[in-house]
Amino acid sequence: xxxxxxGHNGSDAGSTxxxxxxxxxxxxxxxxxxxxxxxxxxxxxxxxxxxxxxxxHYHDEFxxxxxxxxxxxxxxxxxxxxxPITGITTPYLINAVGGSTIHYAAHWPRYKPxxxxxxxxxxxxxxxxxxxxxxxxxxxxxxxxxxxxxSGVHGDPAYPPRPDAPRQKPINPGKLGLKFAKGLxxxxxxxxPSDNGIITEDKDGRLPCNECGNCLQGCPRGSLAGMDVSLLxxxxxxxxxxxxxxxxxxxxxxxxxxTGAEYVDRVTGETHFVSAKIVVxxxxxxxxxxxLLMSAQNGHPDGLCNANGxxxxxxxHHSFAFVDCWFDDPVQGYKGAFGAPLYSHEFYHxxxxxxxxxxxxxxxxxxxxxxxxxxxxxxxxxxxxxxGHREFFDSHFAHHLLVFMFGEDLPIxxxxxTLDPEVKDSDGLPAAHIEFNPTENDKRLVEFxxxxxxxxxxxxxxxxxxxxxxxSPPPGWHLMGTARMGNNPEDSVVNKYNQTWELPNLFIxxxxxxxxxxAVNPTSTIGAISTRAxxxxxxxxxxxxxxxxxxxxDEAPTLGxxxxxxxxx
Amino acid sequence: xxxxxxxxAPEPLGAKxxxxxxxxxxxxxxxxxxxxxxxxxxxxxxxxxxxxxADTMIPPGGGFPAPSEVEIVNFCxxxxxPSDHECKYFPLAAEETFKQRVNGLGQEFVDASTSERTATxxxxxxxxxxxxxxxxxxxxxxxxGYYSSPVVTEAIRQNxxxxxxYHGPPQPYGYVGKVEPWPEGAFDNPNGGYIATEDIxxxxxxxxxxxxxxxx
Numbered sequence: 057x058x059x060x061x062x063g064h065n066g067s068d069a070g071s072t073x074x075x076x077x078x079x080x081x082x083x084x085x086x087x088x089x090x091x092x093x094x095x096x097x098x099x100x101x102x103x104x105x106x107x108x109x110x111x112x113h114y115h116d117e118f119x120x121x122x123x124x125x126x127x128x129x130x131x132x133x134x135x136x137x138x139x140p141i142t143g144i145t146t147p148y149l150i151n152a153v154g155g156s157t158i159h160y161a162a163h164w165p166r167y168k169p170x171x172x173x174x175x176x177x178x179x180x181x182x183x184x185x186x187x188x189x190x191x192x193x194x195x196x197x198x199x200x201x202x203x204x205x206x207s208g209v210h211g212d213p214a215y216p217p218r219p220d221a222p223r224q225k226p227i228n229p230g231k232l233g234l235k236f237a238k239g240l241x242x243x244x245x246x247x248x249p250s251d252n253g254i255i256t257e258d259k260d261g262r263l264p265c266n267e268c269g270n271c272l273q274g275c276p277r278g279s280l281a282g283m284d285v286s287l288l289x290x291x292x293x294x295x296x297x298x299x300x301x302x303x304x305x306x307x308x309x310x311x312x313x314x315t316g317a318e319y320v321d322r323v324t325g326e327t328h329f330v331s332a333k334i335v336v337x338x339x340x341x342x343x344x345x346x347x348l349l350m351s352a353q354n355g356h357p358d359g360l361c362n363a364n365g366x367x368x369x370x371x372x373h374h375s376f377a378f379v380d381c382w383f384d385d386p387v388q389g390y391k392g393a394f395g396a397p398l399y400s401h402e403f404y405h406x407x408x409x410x411x412x413x414x415x416x417x418x419x420x421x422x423x424x425x426x427x428x429x430x431x432x433x434x435x436x437x438x439x440x441x442x443x444g445h446r447e448f449f450d451s452h453f454a455h456h457l458l459v460f461m462f463g464e465d466l467p468i469x470x471x472x473x474t475l476d477p478e479v480k481d482s483d484g485l486p487a488a489h490i491e492f493n494p495t496e497n498d499k500r501l502v503e504f505x506x507x508x509x510x511x512x513x514x515x516x517x518x519x520x521x522x523x524x525x526x527x528s529p530p531p532g533w534h535l536m537g538t539a540r541m542g543n544n545p546e547d548s549v550v551n552k553y554n555q556t557w558e559l560p561n562l563f564i565x566x567x568x569x570x571x572x573x574x575a576v577n578p579t580s581t582i583g584a585i586s587t588r589a590x591x592x593x594x595x596x597x598x599x600x601x602x603x604x605x606x607x608x609x610d611e612a613p614t615l616g617x618x619x620x621x622x623x624x625x
Numbered sequence: 626x627x628x629x630x631x632x633x634a635p636e637p638l639g640a641k642x643x644x645x646x647x648x649x650x651x652x653x654x655x656x657x658x659x660x661x662x663x664x665x666x667x668x669x670x671x672x673x674x675x676x677x678x679a680d681t682m683i684p685p686g687g688g689f690p691a692p693s694e695v696e697i698v699n700f701c702x703x704x705x706x707p708s709d710h711e712c713k714y715f716p717l718a719a720e721e722t723f724k725q726r727v728n729g730l731g732q733e734f735v736d737a738s739t740s741e742r743t744a745t746x747x748x749x750x751x752x753x754x755x756x757x758x759x760x761x762x763x764x765x766x767x768x769x770g771y772y773s774s775p776v777v778t779e780a781i782r783q784n785x786x787x788x789x790x791y792h793g794p795p796q797p798y799g800y801v802g803k804v805e806p807w808p809e810g811a812f813d814n815p816n817g818g819y820i821a822t823e824d825i826x827x828x829x830x831x832x833x834x835x836x837x838x839x840x841x
Binding site: 114121132134169190231234245268277322390413427443450468496 | 646647648651654655656657658659660681682683684686687689700704713714715716743746764765767768769771772773774775777778781784785786787788790791793794795796797798799800801803804805806807808811812815816817818819820821822825826827828829830831833834835837838839840841
């Protein structure tokens with residue numbers, strides 16, 4: 057392998073206190089907090105702003121556009137800002153200001169206490185305990201929730217209480233949500249209305265959700281918690297130096313410290329270098345390891361922070377199957393905020409009697425538009441053409457209910473992100489390459505979960521059900537574990553404050569840093585650990601800058617009480 | 626630590642313009658919302674074939690119009706990739722190849738009975754790789770095109786009681802006031818619980834899982 061010598065090629069593009077690479081949930085949480093504290097922050101984003109007129113919501117063809125420019129998959133969109141991702145994968149991410157919060161369900165569940173202790177619970181495969189507990193992270197969930205704007209209902213018995221997390225009124229369930237809740241009640245199983253990063257009341261100039269049902273294509277109203285409309289405008293107002301179309305080609309290290317990053321200005325084609333006292337890498341569970349591996353240089357022959365070979369490994373996506381259910385009575389899944397109107401964590405916890413470890417969530421979704429029904433809904437149940445078409449369509453559209461079988465997958469070394477030197481992005485940088493295969497444990501979990509969802513559908517008298525079976529590879533909405541937080545330099549890439557073990561002033565707190573995946577969407581946890589790490593930087597900036605070695609988890613500077621931005625901004 | 630220095634920051638809303646500005650090219654190369662404009666031009670015979678295919682795939686009736694009545698060919702024209710563009714977006718139908726296939730069906734298909742047309746389309750569906758590819762693109766164009774039509778959306782409203790308020794494009798109207806809320810008392814008797822941090826203990830692990838993946 058050839059790699060750069062230390063020393064960058066780019067022209068001087070200034071210096072900054074904190075350089076943040078990526079503008080999604082993690083990068084935005086750092087920027088919001090550190091800019092509010094008066095720190096000089098520069099953010100590099102390889103994509104550009106998405107203007108409200110660029111969404112497909114006003115177009116008759118909105119169902120069609122989901123397969124094209126508004127695909128979740130960068131390999132389908134093929135935009136110049138996207139980088140190719142090869143291998144066994146269906147990657148879902150977007151490169152734009154706001155990152156993948158531009159279009160997502162914005163379902164906003166937290167991890168549970170058990171999710172931080174999988175090493176203690178069973179330690180199967182790559183499972184280790186997090187170096188922090190739910191209780192340590194809870195105040196940062198609260199802070200980030202308050203700043204982003206979350207709707208939901210307090211009181212879920214499946215979680216510790218969270219009285220300090222403000223909640224707007226929940227999204228409406230519609231016939232769809234009410235029906236599935238009824239089925240769960242019939243079986244005596246847990247359910248609760250979901251927390252969602254979807255505002256239902258005005259907030260900071262953003263319009264409340266008008267229940268159009270197209271959240272997964274983004275939100276031109278700003279109701280969905282895209283970072284471009286929630287945290288970043290405030291960071292910009294506080295002085296964030298945001299550079300768009302700025303594609304980072306490598307992070308530079310010298311004498312055990314990160315010194316900054318080299319990037320290509322995609323508009324001018326010029327290469328620049330930003331010097332920084334602290335670098336935050338927040339490019340997603342795929343982009344982050346890709347950039348670390350691309351940054352191989354003297355002293356770091358296998359990539360930055362990869363002396364232990366863990367960068368890119370333990371990739372988790374969550375195990376998935378989709379279950380479509382149809383009923384004779386109206387369900388009207390074409391309307392209502394997608395998010396998740398409700399979920400069931402009845403089978404969230406491990407039960408060894410089932411023949412596998414870990415658990416799953418049932419997460420209720422929506423149905424999209426009429427063309428989506430004709431084209432098979434979520435499980436390729438395509439309407440027949442010809443004589444039977446009308447009867448099929450008329451009995452399926454507006455009679456459909458989707459439930460995601462959503463399980464915690466095992467973190468294993470073999471499921472990983474590497475570089476593909478044979479395929480390049482539009483600036484000649486290597487593609488990410490992914491190998492991902494569900495484990496036997498994952499498969500058993502999915503099969504169990506599909507059966508339980510079917511139990512609910514049957515209890516409700518569904519006229520028809522259809523499911524995907526174990527999706528392999530699973531849809532890559534959630535990109536986790538590839539630079540994980542851990543207990544020592546041997547079992548992980550970052551310490552409990554998200555400092556990389558190799559470079560104390562390089563922080564990673566995006567999905568890559570998640571030690572385990574839980575059976576919940578990760579964005580709220582990414583926001584919480586990023587808020588916590590940012591608070592750590594804010595309180596200990598000088599000490600961190602002077603550190604020559606990353607402190608062990610027991611030696612790190614203390615972190616004082618968390619402060620909401622009302623106190624610091 | 627230095628204070629924020631807003632004046633020295635490069636333009637936060639975009640990099641400086643260059644000549645030529647590559648962003649214009651990028652926007653041109655991306656999948657255009659609504660398909661290509663101008664779209665592909667089909668001749669009269671091709672229009673007749675496409676209408677016949679569409680009307681066979683989605684027969685009119687039950688209050689629903691025929692695809693040929695809702696300008697299905699206009700939709701096809703926008704979503705077939707013109708020959709001067711790289712064919713890289715769904716439904717991956719390149720103008721030249723697509724037209725060749727349509728021409729291959731020809732007037733004979735247009736003049737055929739419904740059962741004969743059905744047999745021809747079925748043969749494509751079950752045919753070799755190229756034929757299946759053509760069928761898949763045709764079906765996608767017909768289904769997405771038909772159900773994108775405001776006329777069909779109105780037919781859905783009029784004829785399907787379950788979808789009486791469906792209005793097609795999600796915005797600008799959304800469905801405010803048309804999505805049922807949680808009823809009073811819905812959360813009064815919840816089920817469920819969680820394991821507190823201090824109560825987490827080692828569980829019995831299935832032997833075969835332990836053997837296959839090991840335990841840290």
